[in-house]
Amino acid sequence: MASSPLTIGVLALQGAFIEHIQMLRQLGVNAVEVRKPEQLTALDGLIMPGGESTTMGLIAERWGLVEPLRQWVHGGHPTWGTCAGMILLAEQATGQKQGGQPLIGGLNVTVNRNYFGRQTESFETLLTVPQLGAEPFPAVFIRAPAITEISDKAEVLAEVHTPTGADVIVAVRQGPILATAFHPELTSDNRWHRLFIEMIQANASASN
Ligand code: GLN
DSSP states (O other): OOSSOOEEEEEOSSSSHHHHHHHHHHTTOEEEEEOSGGGGGGOSEEEEOSSOHHHHHHHHHHTTOHHHHHHHHHTTOOEEEETHHHHHHEEEEESOOTTOOOOOOOEEEEEETTTTTTTOSEEEEEEOOGGGOSSOEEEEEESOOEEEEEOTTSEEEEEEEOTTSOEEEEEEEETTEEEESSOGGGSSOOHHHHHHHHHHHHHHHHOO
8 A cells, every 4th residue: 555544534424434434444544434525535435325305415415515516527537336325326216205306427337226125125145356366245125226227438346146046246346436236334345445445546647
């Protein structure tokens, strides 16, 4: 890692932000809880955590964060959305609550907000992720979304084989944006956090 530690913010409006902070600190990152637009300027990267995307979007609206977050993501800053965070980053979402929800966008995909909802509330499965190495990743899905449409700008990193036999996309990367439908911060395997740190470092050296 570079001599001065990276500063990564975790959007702390609602949901599983503390677990991300802890994992980042274990990796030597300066991790901060983000609640105000002006905090974004000090960050090298931002994580939008899991939780409830409709609630998170409404709080972001109330706290004046929607536009600043759009500018952050569309400005090419490294951003990782997990679960509800992945929904916020999607350009389109289906299965939303009545009245819709504010999305931040930036990731050229369509997500189904509760893709696995009807079959099961939560489950754990081993994912094959070539970018993380040979060892499968133990992914925890909680009322998880999935990507149902994807543009060729985004790269598929992982898929889940569903009981109906179809493969559904659960992790993607598009430039400096990473999105996972599951919760890597709830496991002890920090490979996704390390991948995000590598993406931030690559982004920084590309813009130097
Ligand atoms: N499906 C939830 C939503 O709509 C996300 C669940 C999660 O983040 N664990 O926000």
